[in-house]
Amino acid sequence: MKFEAVTIKDIAKALGLSTSTVSRALRDSYEISPETKKVVLEYAEKLNYHPNPIALSLKERRSRSIGVIVCEIANSYFSQVINGIESIANTNGYNVIISQSHESAEKELVNLQYLTSRSVDGLIISVSTETKDFNYFNELHDRGMPIVFFDRIVDEIQTHKVIADNFKGAYDATTHLINSGYKRIATLCNTVFLSIGKERLAGYQAALKDHGLEPDESLIRYCQHGGMVAEEMDQAMDELFTLQNPPDAIFAAADKLTTGCLRALRAKGLSVPEDVGLIGFSNSELTELLNPSLSVIRQPAFEMGEVATSLLLELIESKRPVTDFQSRVLTTEMILRSSTRMQKTHSKPVIS
Amino acid sequence: MKFEAVTIKDIAKALGLSTSTVSRALRDSYEISPETKKVVLEYAEKLNYHPNPIALSLKERRSRSIGVIVCEIANSYFSQVINGIESIANTNGYNVIISQSHESAEKELVNLQYLTSRSVDGLIISVSTETKDFNYFNELHDRGMPIVFFDRIVDEIQTHKVIADNFKGAYDATTHLINSGYKRIATLCNTVFLSIGKERLAGYQAALKDHGLEPDESLIRYCQHGGMVAEEMDQAMDELFTLQNPPDAIFAAADKLTTGCLRALRAKGLSVPEDVGLIGFSNSELTELLNPSLSVIRQPAFEMGEVATSLLLELIESKRPVTDFQSRVLTTEMILRSSTRMQKTHSKPVIS
DNA sequence: TATTTTTACGCAATCGTTCCCGGTATCGTG
DNA sequence: CACGATACCGGGAACGATTGCGTAAAAATA
Structure with a gap:
């Protein structure tokens, strides 16, 4: 099947003009008489002529x-x-x-x-x-x-x-967790070979430092595939929660990590925000509707x-x-919802 | 700024050949001697030559x-x-x-x-x-x-x-709601000017009919904008729940309608699946993590x-x-989760 | 009327590529 | 030795559009 478009040549032939004249008429050149322009323009309109962008690209080299x-x-x-x-x-x-x-x-x-x-x-x-x-x-x-x-x-x-x-976003998120009363704050982040990984990790670390919390390497888990691979995330979460002193909150440094983290926490039967607080970068429209509704950093x-x-x-x-x-x-913008709302009483409620 | 690519002409000039020969050598024509081919191919490789797709498009009219x-x-x-x-x-x-x-x-x-x-x-x-x-x-x-x-x-x-x-998807979803014990099943659907609107509505209606439920026009709400406009959905939901006899379940006929419906139900303080059952078309990866996890029809x-x-x-x-x-x-595929799990006792539980 | 100027248009090159024609060697065959 | 076959390569048109340049006719000027 071929979709044949009308060309400048068709117009020229039909009107007994040269292609140059037609081209110039269409571009409203001063060298063309008003009558000729009118004829060409009307005919082009009638045939629904559009200049071939590919020919133009070739000519203009763009x-x-x-x-x-x-x-x-x-x-x-x-x-x-x-x-x-x-x-x-x-x-x-x-x-x-x-x-x-x-x-x-x-x-x-x-x-x-x-x-x-x-x-x-x-x-x-x-x-x-x-x-x-x-x-x-x-x-x-x-x-x-x-x-x-x-x-x-x-x-x-x-x-x-x-x-x-990214630094500020991570810093704000971590600070919010600290202010909410969480003490052992872990992070799930991208590889530091990625700029966002590096910057968000730095923000997280700076917030801990500024609020007098000891940095703890075991609370930092890297996901090389950024959450694209489920196993990787599960492993990171397993490592985190088999620590003698497991985290009571997590800052997730990317969209997929945030929702993936929630998924893993639920799979482990841990409730958010009671057992573990959670905040992370996310631009999903659905974070508000999640269980629990997620506090997020939005770009x-x-x-x-x-x-x-x-x-x-x-x-x-x-x-x-x-x-x-x-x-x-x-x-960035920080949107606070239930996933970081620490309860006074640290009792384990029923999981809905 | 210009990004200048190497052309067949450059190769021809550098090698003292004609463009035709170079072109043929690159396309492995039988008319070109093995030696010439070798020279051309190697030189093209060295210069990282790639045929200009725009020129090709013009020539081949595609x-x-x-x-x-x-x-x-x-x-x-x-x-x-x-x-x-x-x-x-x-x-x-x-x-x-x-x-x-x-x-x-x-x-x-x-x-x-x-x-x-x-x-x-x-x-x-x-x-x-x-x-x-x-x-x-x-x-x-x-x-x-x-x-x-x-x-x-x-x-x-x-x-x-x-x-x-679409018919079967809607039919299955509605049937599932009926089998779960819901009696007054409403639908939020696209305009019937849309094929998916028409087909899914037909599936919903057929399921009701086949299971001996009376069709009720007041339980069918159309969203002209398919959920893109929040007001439209809110209005539809308002109409549904100001009925003397409001629905006890909803079949949402499109992705945005499904999550939008959940959003509206929560805004109204209605709990799912206790007060209202909910199932809908959705391909979101996050429906499992929603509150409650959503039963969906997946395409x-x-x-x-x-x-x-x-x-x-x-x-x-x-x-x-x-x-x-x-x-x-x-x-389609039906994935059953909590949003359609009707409780025996119709008591109103605490909203988490 | 003769010359210059203006008007209005056509020719042809160009972008990068392909391909139909040619053409020229070199070789084999009668 | 002459002729045809084969191998190998180049010229140039084409795709659709733009544009510098040339030029005819018409108009303006001398």
């Missing part, structure tokens, strides 16, 4: 499309970011090609090569948790491909970056998408090489 | 990209479908351009025009709840654009369609995406016009 790589769109945070990206991109005549790494460095590289071979004009990337080798990003960037990192950024590459205030995801895209379009449309790169940090 | 229109990717069901679409598309060398209608017919049309003007080779569409006018779809389809509808299909257009067994979303894409690629790559269109119906 595709007017941007590539996005995230670990997965099913994650609320990323789908919200993508909404922000689309809103800015579409109003500027760009389209968005989304691809998912599913936290695999290998798939990320494939997607990266695929997107660049499809000649996108720029990239918006949140790296996978596995990614340790930034050579390809670097090479691409050096060759002039505009790139903006967000969320999981890479320090080694000098370009625009957009992140939430301004939509806005992050908007900012990242604006910065990328600046990069793309800049006439001369940009050397002055920005790192935008947007503030 | 973009090797497919457009997807859904109401929103933040919806678990759709993000899972998209995963299915991507898996098939990518392995076949197609890329996927996703756009969201946000349940607006106007935005849907804009996206449609945008995607076709970007010359996608085909479209996978789940129509918005607002869409009443199918002229543009029809016109596109008549002009030879391959289209596959899924989930929310349109009867007026003869093409491949992929849906879940094989990933598989639906796969099937839709396979059918679309068939359409695209078919040499001659296809007239034999398929409608694939995949079975």
Whole structure:
């Protein structure tokens, strides 16, 4: 099956004009007489003519499309970011090609090569948790491909970056747990090879320190796959709760870790917030409806998408090489609900 | 900034060959000597040459990209479908351009025009709840654009369609509520202008009839916006629970309606499943963790995406016009949890 | 009337690739 | 030795659109 669109040549032939004249008429050039313009415009309108974007891309050496790589769109945070990206991109005549790494460095590289071979004009990337080798990003960037990192950024590459205030978010969450009366606060976090892992861990540690709590390495559990693999989380939770001195609260440093943590706690028969307090990063709309309703740190995801895209379009449309790169940090929001509401009496209530 | 890729012309010039020879060498033509091939291939490899897909698209009059229109990717069901679409598309060398209608017919049309003007080779569409006018779809389809509808299909257009067994899903859910002892079963459903609305409503009604329950129009509430607008849902729930004879169970016919319904019930202080039983269509991963854990009808979303894409690629790559269109119906899965577990004693327990 | 200026349009190159024609060697065969 | 076959490679058109340049006719000027 072929979907044949009407071309400038069709119009030219039908009207007995040259393609140049038609092209100029459509672009309202001063070199074309008003009568000719009128005829061409009306005929084009009648045939529902639209310039072939592929031909334009070839001529102008730009595709007017941007590539996005995230670990997965099913994650609320990323789908919200993508909404922000689309809103800015579409109003500027760009389209968005989304691809998912599913936290695999290998798939990320494939997607990266695929997107660049499809000649996108720029990239918006949140790296996978596995990614340790930034050579390809670097090479691409050096060759002039505009790139903006967000969320999981890479320090080694000098370009625009957009992140939430991960340190503050983690610091606030941990402080809230402390203020609620919890004493042994554990954290489930991403690998420190990931920027968000590092920053959120630092916020957690700083909060403990500032409030006079002893840091305890055994209370820090890393999830290499960021919660994508259930076994990994279960193991981390098992380790935590077979300690002689198990935690009485958990700060989960990422969306999937937060809900995964709740899942594990329920599987263990531990009740929240009585046995264990729980707070974590999450952008899910459903956290309010969970059992118990979750206290969360929420990132301004939509806005992050908007900012990242604006910065990328600046990069793309800049006439001369940009050397002055920005790192935008947007503030997180803490929403307090039942999962951190410690009871005075530490009795074990009935699990509903 | 410009990202300059190496072209066939660069290779030809560097090697003192013509572009035709280089092109043929790269495509392993029999007309080229093994030595020349070797030289060209090695040089191309060294320079990391990749054929310009835009030039190819222009030449071959196909973009090797497919457009997807859904109401929103933040919806678990759709993000899972998209995963299915991507898996098939990518392995076949197609890329996927996703756009969201946000349940607006106007935005849907804009996206449609945008995607076709970007010359996608085909479209996978789940129509918005607002869409009443199918002229543009029809016109596109008549002009030879391959289209596959899924989930929310349109009867007026003869093409491949992929849906879940909505009737059976709704029938099973309603039957389960009846078997659990609920007597006055209400439904929150989409507009019947939507195929899923019609089919699921029919399943609900058939189940009532088959089990000897009187149909009651006042127990059927339509949400025009499919749960996107909170006020609409709240109003529907208000109407339901100000009835002299309010419902004791609800079947929610869509993802957002199901969680929205739970939200509204909790706001009203009604406990589930004691005061009101609840089951609904949902593909969210979190329904198990909700308060209470939700009984749901789950659609094989990933598989639906796969099937839709396979059918679309068939359409695209078919040499001659296809007239034999398929409608694939995949079975739903019912997952029973606490929200439909009616207590023997109808006492009001403490809300946790 | 002769010349210059303006108006309005066409020709052809270009983007990167493929492919239909050619063409020129080299070899084998009669 | 002559001719055809084969192997190997280049020229150029095409895909759809833009654009610099050339130029005819018409209008304005001398």
